[in-house]
Amino acid sequence: MSFNLAVMLSETAQASPDKPVVVFTGGQLTYGELDELSDRLATGLTSAGMQPGDTVALQLPNIPQFLISYFGILKAGCVVVPLNVMLKAPEMAFHLGDCRAGILITWDGILAEAAKGAAAAGLTQIYAVGYTGGAGPDGHAGDALPFERLLAEPVAGYRMATRQPMDTAVIVYTSGTTGRPKGAELSHIQLYMNADIPGRLFNVQPDDVVITVLPLFHIFGLSSILDVCVRFGCTMSLIPRFDPATVLAAIQRDGATIFEGVPTMFAGLLSCPHINNYDLSTMRVAISGGASIPAPVLDAFEERFGVVILEGYGMTETASTTTFNQSETERRAYSVGKPIWGTQTQVWDDSGNSLPRGRDHVGEVVTRGMHVMKGYLNNPEATAEVFTGDWLHTGDLGYIDEDGFLFIVSRKKELIIRGGYNVYPSEIENVLHAHPEISEAAVVGVPDERLGEEVKAVVILRAGGVLPAAELTTYCRARMAAYKYPRIIEFRAELPKNTLGKVLKDELVS
Numbered sequence: 001m002s003f004n005l006a007v008m009l010s011e012t013a014q015a016s017p018d019k020p021v022v023v024f025t026g027g028q029l030t031y032g033e034l035d036e037l038s039d040r041l042a043t044g045l046t047s048a049g050m051q052p053g054d055t056v057a058l059q060l061p062n063i064p065q066f067l068i069s070y071f072g073i074l075k076a077g078c079v080v081v082p083l084n085v086m087l088k089a090p091e092m093a094f095h096l097g098d099c100r101a102g103i104l105i106t107w108d109g110i111l112a113e114a115a116k117g118a119a120a121a122g123l124t125q126i127y128a129v130g131y132t133g134g135a136g137p138d139g140h141a142g143d144a145l146p147f148e149r150l151l152a153e154p155v156a157g158y159r160m161a162t163r164q165p166m167d168t169a170v171i172v173y174t175s176g177t178t179g180r181p182k183g184a185e186l187s188h189i190q191l192y193m194n195a196d197i198p199g200r201l202f203n204v205q206p207d208d209v210v211i212t213v214l215p216l217f218h219i220f221g222l223s224s225i226l227d228v229c230v231r232f233g234c235t236m237s238l239i240p241r242f243d244p245a246t247v248l249a250a251i252q253r254d255g256a257t258i259f260e261g262v263p264t265m266f267a268g269l270l271s272c273p274h275i276n277n278y279d280l281s282t283m284r285v286a287i288s289g290g291a292s293i294p295a296p297v298l299d300a301f302e303e304r305f306g307v308v309i310l311e312g313y314g315m316t317e318t319a320s321t322t323t324f325n326q327s328e329t330e331r332r333a334y335s336v337g338k339p340i341w342g343t344q345t346q347v348w349d350d351s352g353n354s355l356p357r358g359r360d361h362v363g364e365v366v367t368r369g370m371h372v373m374k375g376y377l378n379n380p381e382a383t384a385e386v387f388t389g390d391w392l393h394t395g396d397l398g399y400i401d402e403d404g405f406l407f408i409v410s411r412k413k414e415l416i417i418r419g420g421y422n423v424y425p426s427e428i429e430n431v432l433h434a435h436p437e438i439s440e441a442a443v444v445g446v447p448d449e450r451l452g453e454e455v456k457a458v459v460i461l462r463a464g465g466v467l468p469a470a471e472l473t474t475y476c477r478a479r480m481a482a483y484k485y486p487r488i489i490e491f492r493a494e495l496p497k498n499t500l501g502k503v504l505k506d507e508l509v510s
Helices: 007-015 031-047 064-075 089-099 108-121 147-151 188-201 219-232 244-254 263-271 295-305 380-386 425-433 469-477
Strands: 020-024 027-030 055-058 079-082 101-107 126-129 168-173 183-187 209-212 235-238 258-261 285-288 308-313 343-348 363-369 391-400 406-411 416-418 421-423 438-448 452-461 488-491
Touching: 007 031, 007 219, 020 031, 020 064, 027 031, 027 064, 031 064, 031 147, 055 064, 055 089, 064 079, 064 147, 064 219, 079 089, 089 101, 089 108, 089 183, 101 108, 108 126, 126 147, 168 188, 168 219, 183 188, 188 219, 209 219, 209 244, 219 235, 219 258, 235 244, 244 263, 258 263, 263 285, 263 295, 263 438, 285 295, 295 308, 295 425, 343 391, 380 391, 406 425, 416 438, 416 452, 421 425, 425 438, 425 452, 425 469, 452 469, 469 488
Parallel strands: 020 235, 055 079, 055 101, 079 168, 101 126, 209 235, 209 258, 258 285, 285 308, 452 488
Antiparallel strands: 020 027, 168 183, 343 363, 363 391, 391 406, 416 421, 438 452
């Protein structure tokens, strides 16, 4: 049996060739055009010496060329390695060397760093979107080639390369918060199933228009938006960078029906001062992932937009989705839902015993099934560390309620132990987000000689907001146990975030 993930595109293009797959400021791309251009790119890769199983690094923002490259690489039988556009040269060198990339497809705006990293990794074939040749003013490599070179050869009747279901299709690198980034190997069938099943769960339809501002080089955007949309033939409204006003304008302009984002994006939309200027009536559902969304943010968003947020849970190592709230009628608010079809999720204690249901039984979330990665590329030791048999240890703490809904309370490494008491940051963040003067908040543990750790809150006020620290302390003390409320309060203009919009809590500890 053979199976190539790119069949999703060819099937949809055959059924709806004139349907837009993406719309963006100034244009659109149809399924038929994407199918033909990705055929061209696959031919270009083959002409450049790539063979099935070789790796091709893809470092692009949310632009149409990302889609062309992604499906072209798959059609050629090669392995896609999506890379963050914010990587610096030493980081690029590590990623390119670790995956042994034969070609890098990048973007002229970041070519200087990309070229330096490629040179350090010994990679010589670079194709850059927007690059027209010659060395730029910052001295970036003059031997890179324009992206269009990969599209130069016309094709007729192109046939995609044969792959096996469990062959690696994509390698997505983890963020590397603990040591070097690790490349999670995701197979063709795994990524297909993680598009097909979640897409059915939240009832994606061909006439849906999905706001696509999550970076496509991240597993959430790649699997839960790009793969899902192409599988079900709907349209993506492509946005390169999150800006609340830009997103709201795109919802109105394109008649968007679905918004997918991380919690900070939902908070950002709510805080947009011009939100009432936009017609958002086409929206039918929102999907949150990447971290647990604070309950006050969820409630405020649903009330303001009149749409339900369906919260899910997953990670790079599970090809995005692990659990999901299936629908408005079947969801459990503030939970991340139930295991998707074909998977199992449990909560274990430190001895590897499955805990009973109930909020008093918090333990590490473990999961197994078709959604779990093959392993970490070139890293059997790290792979062995996260598996017990076929159970993957997620590093997240949570509990399963009496009805089988999973609740995430903290990353295991973010658990604060203050004077012997367990303090879960998300619980305090919920209280902080409920304050009318607070736009965003994050809670971390900081070293303390007497108690081991102390609770620190970093707070962002709404525009024009005034909130003395003493008043916020009083507010917290009235709403939580004495061992929980933050003794250290820091006000900032913004929180440090990665390209997905997740808060970088490690940077808040100092």
